Amino acid sequence: MRYRTLGSTGFEVSVVAVGTWAMGGKDYGRVYDGDSIKAVHRAIDLGVNLFDTAPIYGAGHAEEVLGRALDGVRKDVFVATKCGPDEVRPGLLRVDLSREGIAAQCDASLKRLRTDWIDLLQVHWSDPAYPVEDAVASMIPLVEAGKVRAIGVCNFSAAELSRSLEAAPVAALQPPFNLFRRDVEQDLLPLCHEKGIGVLAYEPLARGMLTGKFQDGIRFDPGDIRGTDPSFKGERLRVRIEASSRLAILARREGMTPAQLAIAWVLSRPGVTTALCGAKTATQAAENARAAELDVPKNVLERAEAICAL
Secondary structure (H helix, E strand, O other), X not given: OOEEEOOXXXXXXXXXXXXXXXXXXXXXXXXOHHHHHHHHHHHHHOOOOEEEOOOOOOOOHHHHHHHHHOOOOHHHOEEEEEEOEEEEEOOEEEEOOOHHHHHHHHHHHHHHHOOOOEOEEEEOOOEOOEOHHHHHHOOHHHHHOOOEOOEEEEOOOHHHHHHHHXXXXXXXXXXXXXXXXXXXXXXXXXXXXXXXXXXXXXXXXOOOHHHOOOOOOOOOOOOOHHHOOHHHOHHHHHHHHHXXXXXXXXXXXXXXXXXXXHHHXXXXXXXXXXXXXXOOOHHHHHHHHHHHHOXXXXXXXXXXXXXXXX
């Protein structure tokens, strides 16, 4: 495993991390808690020390599973979670970025995660009802109280990030970034590089599309968010499946899986600290983690870009 410093935090985090959205058990099809826990343990065995979660992943279930999985090793890993969107009851989602709301959500996350501190607390989404400056500033008392060690934001525009930096010591940004989705390279990654902000790239595998496992006509389990994702429908799906198939051929010719090549490409981009990779099983966690060890030639990375430039 390789490690990079996360922004100004001083924390050395693994360049491949585990994202736990699927472990919530609601949005990515069938997943079993036992398998999720084994995936976390296998990742740790391979040097992964960063785990990202959120209260809305399965209405808190992902946090609970992660808390169980980290029993006995909590002090050895870096845990990131989020605040803002909150499922107050099944099917009812609200956003609360008030100081009181963030504090209450933090306490609830601490309980579910079975920990006394959160290494990185992130605003999950901005909301027009709450100025971003106020939202990030509301986390400062949590840092002062020792409940949170660093402040981060997710899904922010460059303008929102700039405003946030005026109100709080924001240490990290979490944006979507993969071979099919590269818009953050235009302004966000350069801004993070300039300001010394860590970048946790999520969906490096484009919700599984870049693994090469999908075929035209694929059907998802009820509740799987990919069933309503435009990227998994019609002509857009056909084009992406074709690109993913070509990427798989390139990857296997170079002695790696398409998922590993896609992750390695993300890690090669200037400014990226770590790639947040979802895993439902220990096998998937191991495949992802091994991408950190690859030294992919520049011409192969450029070929991957060309294949996926849709």
